[in-house]
Amino acid sequence: MSTKFHKLIYYFITLLITGFVLIMFVIYPGINNDKHSMFADMIYGKASKPFVYRTLLPTTVRVLSAAVPQRIKNLLAKKIEKTGTLSKLFSKLKWEKEYAVEYSFAMLLMFLSLWGFALAVRKYFTLFYHAPPWFAGSVSVLALLGLPPMFQYTSFLYDFPLLFLYTLGLIFLFRQDWKNFMLFFLIGCFNKETTILLTLIFYIYYRKKLNREIFNKLIAAQLAVFIVVKSLLFIVFKNNPGTFVEFHLIDHNLRLLTGYDLTLAVSLLGIILLVFYKWKEKPEYIKISLWAFVPLIALTLFLGYIDELRDYYEIYPSVIVLVSVSIADIVGLDIRKLKAL
Template sequence: MPADTVHLSPSNTATTGRGMSRAASAFLLFAFFWIVAAAAFSGFAGKWGLRDGDPRFGVAAMLENAAHKPFVYRQLVPDLARRLDAAASERLKERVAKRFRPDEVFAKSQPGDTPGERFRYAIVYYLSFLSLLGSLFVLRRILLHFNVSPLAAILAPTAFALSFPYLQTVGGYFYDTVELLFASLAFLLALRGRLLVLAALVLVATLNKETFFFVLPALYPLLRQRFTRRMAWCAVGLLVALAGLMNVALKFAYLDAVGGALEFHLMTNIEAYFSGNPYFRVETTYGLVGPSRAFVGTLVLLGIVLWRAWPLAPRLVRRHLAICAIVNLPLFLAFCATGELRNLSTTFTGLVLLVAFLIDREASLRTGLRAPVPETQASPVLKETRQA
């Protein structure tokens, strides 16, 4: 046998084959999620752009620190764009400006005239898209933790992502997808008991949107699976305190900005919801006339998912969603524009879980196969084994 010949045993060949198969599967999953995220993000960009040209919350105003309160507090992505712009060469900016032409596709896009303006716009644009893409992978990992079938773990995030532009009714912003990524990451980190990483995430997520601390109380049932009751409550309290401190720092940093820290809509919303006006409104999404605000069809759809999937969900998920509702619904009624469904964001991770449980149930009914049993009270050791 020549000296440079490598002999592969059957076991080595099998191992290599499995490795290549896993790599191929990962690539296919990435390609599929990329297409899904691109389609969903295009639905958002075509509908809202980056709120270009609006002096209160448009992307140019955000990048120039000139937006009104409370929008000006949401500086994570604009600050990254400014820092990358300062570090990038003029040649790179010119190349990006030449190739990046969203205004040729979306009528509402106004990326600017100079290479610097287009470069900053591109950073915001792609960070928003990549956040949506990343959230699909995080949501899939969460679903697999709950013993959802591999197919449902792909289909449920896909269905939610494609529905997301419909939830961005009345308004939609580039930081919505970043918020979705951080909320799902917080859910996953709480499930795994990674408190230090979760604390760091809270600081960054609050810089993206100052209301992130409303996500944190609903993490208690997840942390309770890993820690004692006292430890779980202390962890939630510490996380809320960290988010609150970041919030105070943001308020002081933009104390002189135009506008108010909150917009109060309680009486307007009560009148609107009792009048029935928000239930039959329409707007254009994906280039087609579709539901707007609290459209009756949207509410029926969400009601059916909740009705059918709630009994299938483990107690952990039900408690999480119950806390989300207790925290989010009063805030939604008091401070959000009428029917602005994107502001129910604390419930979105739980909603994806319900959709996945429902997919598995429907598949089992149609095929006669037993649906996977969602993981509920498995020990931390067993959870770590499954994750490995």
């Protein structure tokens, strides 16, 4: 079969699975389960801090929706109200019918972000390994199918853009494509503050590899972008309810330390073993990218839900690549490690 046909099959399968994962994302646990980050409040900048700071997708939806005449929005809401199936679906999902246009744009953007992530993680894999096209494509499939077990408590509008933008950041950072890296770093900062973890990876990996002047300029540029974006968001949303961060050590995480879910523990152990399988042979860059886990787990212990796996999405692309390589080696598939840049 031709390469073009293989690509069409790959795109079809990943599009299909992307749709399936997105449906699961909005059904369980759903995007309207947290009173501090309700959909309409996120879109129109009324959500609580710190959620309202993650404004990339919400603002994009608001801009796109503003281009749709109110008359059309009203007609669509009435159409949904009169269509039994659609009305029941909106009720089940806890979606307000008057925001049907906004939900439609949000679904489209989340779909594109998730599919973009699937394509990006395949590219990330091929930066380091040469493998049969079907196996490289299976990395995308594994990345998509690995997400639903991580959907806990609530779903956030910025989750899939985070996966997409952060993976692109890892790719451009490794390729030393500084123009695109800084562009997507800037965009990523408007999506979630953990984009700054790319700076940690940059520092560890390039501190002895780059010319000192270039290194210092790039570090300064990243810090400047992050500070400016965070300051701007702080000013824009200074009157919103909530605090800069949420504290969950006492009300949630300490209880978890006295007990654990056996299934989750066994699953995580299996993943850890695959990640560290033949560790010395794994690419240096990917191993360094896992250093992002250190600040993530430290912050999550105090400010997040330590058992909420979506809090660790920043290391997910690298974990997927390492697990895929280990599986290939265990089953005897010949994949060739490429030389680092």
